Amino acid sequence: MPDTNAAFALETHPLVDWTAPCGLPDFARIRDEDFAEAFDAALLAHRREIDAIAANPESATIDNTLAALELAGQPLSRIAAIFWCKAGAHTNDVLQALEREIAPAMARHFSAIAMNAALFARIDDLYRRRDALGLDPETAHVLEKTWKGFVRSGARLGEADKARLAEINEELAGLGAQFGQNVLADESDWALFLDEADLDGLPEPLRAAMAEAADGRGRKGCFAVTLSRSIIEPFLAHAERRDLREAAFKAFVGRGDNRGKTDNAPIVARTLALRAEKARLLGYASYAALKLDDTMAKTPEAVFGLLDPVWREAKRKAAEDQAELQRLAAAEGLNAPIAAWDWRYFQEKLRQEKFAFDDGALKPFFRLENVIAACFDVAGRLFGLIFEEKKELATWHQDVRVFEVKNADGAHRAMFLADYFNRPSKRSGAWMSRLQAAWSLGEGATPIVFNVMNFAKPPAGKPALLSLDEARTLFHEFGHALHGMLSEVTWPSVSGTSVARDFVELPSQLYEHWLTVPQILEKHARHYETGAPMPAELAARMEAARNFDAGFATVEFAASALVDMAFHARSEAPEDPLRFEAETLSGLGMPDAIAMRHRTPHFLHVFSGDGYSAGYYSYMWSEVLDADAFSAFEESGDPFDPALAEKLRRHIYAAGGTADPEALYQAFRGQMPSPDAMMKKRGLA
Numbered sequence: 001m002p003d004t005n006a007a008f009a010l011e012t013h014p015l016v017d018w019t020a021p022c023g024l025p026d027f028a029r030i031r032d033e034d035f036a037e038a039f040d041a042a043l044l045a046h047r048r049e050i051d052a053i054a055a056n057p058e059s060a061t062i063d064n065t066l067a068a069l070e071l072a073g074q075p076l077s078r079i080a081a082i083f084w085c086k087a088g089a090h091t092n093d094v095l096q097a098l099e100r101e102i103a104p105a106m107a108r109h110f111s112a113i114a115m116n117a118a119l120f121a122r123i124d125d126l127y128r129r130r131d132a133l134g135l136d137p138e139t140a141h142v143l144e145k146t147w148k149g150f151v152r153s154g155a156r157l158g159e160a161d162k163a164r165l166a167e168i169n170e171e172l173a174g175l176g177a178q179f180g181q182n183v184l185a186d187e188s189d190w191a192l193f194l195d196e197a198d199l200d201g202l203p204e205p206l207r208a209a210m211a212e213a214a215d216g217r218g219r220k221g222c223f224a225v226t227l228s229r230s231i232i233e234p235f236l237a238h239a240e241r242r243d244l245r246e247a248a249f250k251a252f253v254g255r256g257d258n259r260g261k262t263d264n265a266p267i268v269a270r271t272l273a274l275r276a277e278k279a280r281l282l283g284y285a286s287y288a289a290l291k292l293d294d295t296m297a298k299t300p301e302a303v304f305g306l307l308d309p310v311w312r313e314a315k316r317k318a319a320e321d322q323a324e325l326q327r328l329a330a331a332e333g334l335n336a337p338i339a340a341w342d343w344r345y346f347q348e349k350l351r352q353e354k355f356a357f358d359d360g361a362l363k364p365f366f367r368l369e370n371v372i373a374a375c376f377d378v379a380g381r382l383f384g385l386i387f388e389e390k391k392e393l394a395t396w397h398q399d400v401r402v403f404e405v406k407n408a409d410g411a412h413r414a415m416f417l418a419d420y421f422n423r424p425s426k427r428s429g430a431w432m433s434r435l436q437a438a439w440s441l442g443e444g445a446t447p448i449v450f451n452v453m454n455f456a457k458p459p460a461g462k463p464a465l466l467s468l469d470e471a472r473t474l475f476h477e478f479g480h481a482l483h484g485m486l487s488e489v490t491w492p493s494v495s496g497t498s499v500a501r502d503f504v505e506l507p508s509q510l511y512e513h514w515l516t517v518p519q520i521l522e523k524h525a526r527h528y529e530t531g532a533p534m535p536a537e538l539a540a541r542m543e544a545a546r547n548f549d550a551g552f553a554t555v556e557f558a559a560s561a562l563v564d565m566a567f568h569a570r571s572e573a574p575e576d577p578l579r580f581e582a583e584t585l586s587g588l589g590m591p592d593a594i595a596m597r598h599r600t601p602h603f604l605h606v607f608s609g610d611g612y613s614a615g616y617y618s619y620m621w622s623e624v625l626d627a628d629a630f631s632a633f634e635e636s637g638d639p640f641d642p643a644l645a646e647k648l649r650r651h652i653y654a655a656g657g658t659a660d661p662e663a664l665y666q667a668f669r670g671q672m673p674s675p676d677a678m679m680k681k682r683g684l685a
């Protein structure tokens with residue numbers, strides 16, 4: 001790249017120099033047009049830092065090599081953090097066009113670092129001498145992780161293979177960006193506009209959300225079914241019109257699968273072929289073997305060893321449920337086998353019949369404000385955290401809430417930003433990420449983390465009421481946020497959620513358990529109009545119905561996890577991925593009336609980037625841990641047992657990736673769990 005950016009004032013640019021109160025970026029000074037030039041300058045600056053480390057005439061030391069490498073590129077990290085935040089939570093045409101360029105440029109940049117021979121020679125030198133360096137355990141662990149990361153990224157390949165690998169990484173990054181944009185386009189373009197007369201069976205809060213969604217799309221007075229989970233799932237559970245359920249369901253599972261401009265099938269085929277080639281170049285039997293190398297599971301066989309027995313039990317349970325659903329369908333005059341767009345509807349009826357329990361009956365007790373308060377209360381009881389809202393601080397959208405997080409002694413710990421409501425500029429799903437990680441190396445840094453959700457926005461003046469699932473999602477993402485905010489590590493690369501993929505869902509899934517402990521329900525699950533607590537018999541029915549849909553939920557999850565593994569555990573990519581998906585499901589004996597939770601053409605976890613490829617199983621792997629970890633609190637008889645909470649903080653939430661996950665877990669619990677507690681928690685034992 002020509003050296004034209006020398007005069008660009010990177011250090012004082014608003015994307016890099018975060019001057020708003022509490023260490024936040026001043027979003028009012030950040031313009032979408034500024035990213036391109038800032039990225040160019042920051043990439044150049046980072047490259048120069050790397051070159052200087054690699055060319056250092058002194059022999060390698062931890063300071064002049066490992067620490068210098070870890071602390072290099074901070075302007076780039078800051079610019080990228082804001083960019084990816086906006087690209088996910090509040091995008092537009094300018095950012096989308098830039099994303100398609102930036103993703104490959106970043107891949108090219110980091111490939112060049114990973115394959116920099118002089119730099120690797122210094123890391124390799126340190127690694128060979130590691131036993132003589134007198135390293136503390138965290139530093140020794142970081143050195144080993146760094147060395148392995150270089151090797152896994154191609155540092156030891158010949159020049160021709162390195163060049164090919166860099167090309168592959170760059171192309172994969174572009175494909176991932178396009179995949180995600182296609183799904184977003186299909187989600188924001190599709191809506192089914194209905195009149196009042198079409199709404200039979202729909203509960204009032206859903207009608208209000210659909211009216212708001214229609215209004216947002218310029219059709220005031222109508223009711224819109226959209227592909228946001230907050231609308232489509234309750235719609236499928238309650239809509240009495242079977243033809244409408246069918247139309248909505250087909251649009252939902254057809255995202256990215258349309259033979260048109262936003263068709264993701266060719267992107268998937270190309271992605272899988274490149275991933276298989278990458279694995280071959282790096283000497284692995286499959287892409288799954290490559291991706292699993294630094295996880296707890298370690299091998300595809302271990303993943304199948306977890307999923308296969310779960311799959312058999314889930315299918316058995318789903319088949320039992322299906323017979324009951326068919327009986328209810330017949331009673332309503334449906335004389336055909338129930339279809340995938342019927343399952344949620346009749347399941348809801350069955351829940352009514354068995355437990356006289358309607359998920360909608362809980363919503364008045366799960367007002368968003370109260371669920372947030374419950375979430376903060378748990379963090380206070382377990383970890384002593386205090387949350388103060390900063391209403392005056394603006395971010396990337398006016399809906400985003402900003403909180404300063406303090407320790408029990410009042411000292412600043414972190415910033416927590418939360419973006420709860422669905423909008424067309426936001427990709428679907430729920431996630432946590434960070435603008436700034438926490439570490440103590442060099443000048444150190446305090447964390448700025450954020451949560452993004454897609455709850456339906458209530459009409460002005462009305463409160464947002466959540467379903468039980470949505471309240472769990474809020475707790476889940478907040479658990480990830482705590483992993484970022486409680487982090488106490490020296491090295492940036494092992495901060496917070498920078499841990500093995502199949503360990504990272506432990507802090508989040510574990511946190512979900514506290515939503516329904518009696519102390520929290522009693523205090524926070526209050527009716528939004530009367531303030532009355534949730535009646536004990538409703539809470540009991542909620543508990544009784546907890547695993548009511550275990551068969552369905554586990555089948556839809558495990559089918560996605562198994563298809564993800566089937567794609568990536570082969571040495572050769574399938575030519576026609578959608579046919580392969582169908583054949584894999586048929587080979588597994590997938591029930592016709594249940595769809596994968598994420599079908600391949602919109603499986604963002606696996607194809608919009610590399611995050612969860614050969615990794616969707618991770619949720620269940622972590623669930624084995626979280627079920628067992630919460631039992632520790634149950635066994636103690638106190639869900640807020642102070643001694644246990646302190647162990648949990650120290651070994652799990654604060655520890656990041658400073659040691660092997662098995663060692664961290666055992667330090668908390670004493671031993672590794674078997675899958676039994678997870679099967680029991682899911683109601684499959």
Ligand SMILES: [Zn+2]
Binds near residue numbers: 508
């Ligand atoms: Zn998660």
